[in-house]
Amino acid sequence: MRKVLLLLMVFTLFMACRYDVLEQPEETIMDDFSATTTYPLSIPPFFPPMDIPADNPLTNESVLLGRYLFWEKKLSINQTQSCGSCHLPQHGFSDSAVFSVGAEGQIGERQSMALINLGWARYFFWDGRTATLEDQVVQPVENPIEMHEEWSQVVEKLQNDTLYPPLFKAAFGSPKVTKKRAAKALSSFLRTMISAGSKFDQQRIGLYQFTDSEYRGF
Numbered sequence: 463m464r465k466v467l468l469l470l471m472v473f474t475l476f477m478a479c480r481y482d483v484l485e486q487p488e489e490t491i492m493d494d495f496s497a498t499t500t501y502p503l504s505i506p507p508f509f510p511p512m513d514i515p516a517d518n519p520l521t522n523e524s525v526l527l528g529r530y531l532f533w534e535k536k537l538s539i540n541q542t543q544s545c546g547s548c549h550l551p552q553h554g555f556s557d558s559a560v561f562s563v564g565a566e567g568q569i570g571e572r573q574s575m576a577l578i579n580l581g582w583a584r585y586f587f588w589d590g591r592t593a594t595l596e597d598q599v600v601q602p603v604e605n606p607i608e609m610h611e612e613w614s615q616v617v618e619k620l621q622n623d624t625l626y627p628p629l630f631k632a633a634f635g636s637p638k639v640t641k642k643r644a645a646k647a648l649s650s651f652l653r654t655m656i657s658a659g660s661k662f663d664q665q666r667i668g669l670y671q672f673t674d675s676e677y678r679g680f
Contacts, residue, residue, distance in 0.1 A: 527632070
C-alpha cells in the first residue's frame with residue numbers, strides 16, 4: 463500500500479511539473495523578435511511618423527503572417543469568409559455593397575471601412591469604439607453578423623494547419639498560435655497599407671495642380 467501511495471505521489475509531482483509552452487495560458491506566452499527582420503516601411507515625406515506599439519514591432523515575418531491571416535477563411539464559422547472578403551483591394555479595401563454581408567448571409571448595418579492609412583488612426587470602427595488596431599482586428603471574427611466564430615476555434619484550426627505554426631514561429635519565436643499574436647500580425651499587415659499616390663498626395667508635393675472644381679472640393 464505504501465508503494466502504491468509513493469507511486470501516486472511521484473506521478474502527481476511529475477504531472478504538476480510538466481508545463482509545456484503549448485499548454486501555457488495565452489497571457490504567459492512571451493514573444494521573441496530576436497530572429498526577425500524590420501519591415502522597410504515607406505512613409506511619404508509629408509506624413510508624420512507612424513506610432514508603432516513597442517510590443518508589436520513591424521517585421522517582415524509578422525507582416526507576412528498577417529497577410530496570410532487577412533485572406534484566411536478559417537477565421538469564419540463556416541470557413542467561407544476572410545477579412546479580405548469584405549475589404550476588397552479593388553474597392554480601396556472596402557466593399558462595393560452598401561451593407562456588408564456576413565459569413566452566414568447576415569446583412570450588416572454598415573459598409574466595411576476602407577483599410578488605408580490606419581497606422582495614423584486614433585480610433586477604429588465607424589463609431590470609434592476601440593483605441594488600438596490590435597483591439598479592432600479581433601472583433602469582426604466573433605461578431606454574430608460578421609464572421610461569427612469563437613477565437614478559441616480559430617486558434618485550434620490554425621494550430622492544426624501545417625501552414626501556420628512555422629509562420630507563427632518565424633514571427634514570434636515559437637509555433638504557438640494565440641489570439642493576441644494573430645491580432646499583432648493582422649495589425650502589422652494593415653499598417654503597411656499606405657495610400658500616398660492620390661491627386662491630393664501629388665498636389666501636396668507639387669506634382670499635380672487641382673482643377674477649379676477639385677480645389678473647390680478641397
